[in-house]
Ligand SMILES: [Zn+2]
């Protein structure tokens with residue numbers, strides 16, 4: 001605007017417009033989430049997923065993000081967001097934001113003066129950045145009955161167990177215990193991370209002897225193959241027409257055989273009857 005020499009609204013005016021618009025966006029988001037919750041509730045009723053008090057129960061996915069990537073080392077983001085999503089519809093049911101920073105408050109602290117008393121303060125979090133996500137998701141669970149008359153029975157979440165532990169402690173639905181389903185993507189991602197960690201270890205954990213670099217490099221370059229083999233085994237067993245317990249047992253065998261298969265020992269592959277590989281083929 002300045003470059004084009006067009007007068008623009010003052011920062012104060014901009015802020016007030018922003019707040020007005022943000023209010024509308026907020027209300028619309030709430031309306032949409034309520035509609036999505038009704039949709040999820042109806043689908044649950046159709047499936048007969050209703051508890052003895054008539055509350056439908058559903059599976060939800062919970063995940064969060066922070067304003068700054070942690071790369072598993074730097075957990076110091078100033079803002080975090082998280083949401084709860086209905087598994088069937090894929091629509092957002094609950095949304096929360098946590099901020100550690102408010103520029104008006106910070107400026108007042110820097111100048112050692114009192115902050116403007118009635119400013120719209122965005123700061124609502126004083127604890128660690130890692131706790132933001134958990135806090136929002138737990139809040140979503142706590143509010144679900146009151147807001148939508150809906151029970152979030154199963155949570156599909158990342159490998160981070162602290163969130164689930166907090167949910168168990170909070171007991172959002174009195175005697176109904178929330179169940180946890182591990183998210184496939186997060187599970188595989190954590191699995192690969194562990195493998196990468198192993199490949200970086202210069203000494204073995206069990207015998208504390210030196211591990212030659214060519215072996216570690218071999219592990220490192222096989223990570224993707226191991227991951228793919230896991231996904232393929234799951235897919236194969238899922239599509240088999242067998243009782244679930246049998247499929248699970250077979251999958252256990254598959255998964256235990258994967259390291260052998262990937263590193264060139266195929267004696268059990270044939271027996272399992274699933275890897276189409278001949279002995280001596282690497
Ligand atoms: Zn403030």
Ligand SMILES: [Zn+2]
Pocket residue numbers: 260261262265266269275277
């Ligand atoms: Zn094999």
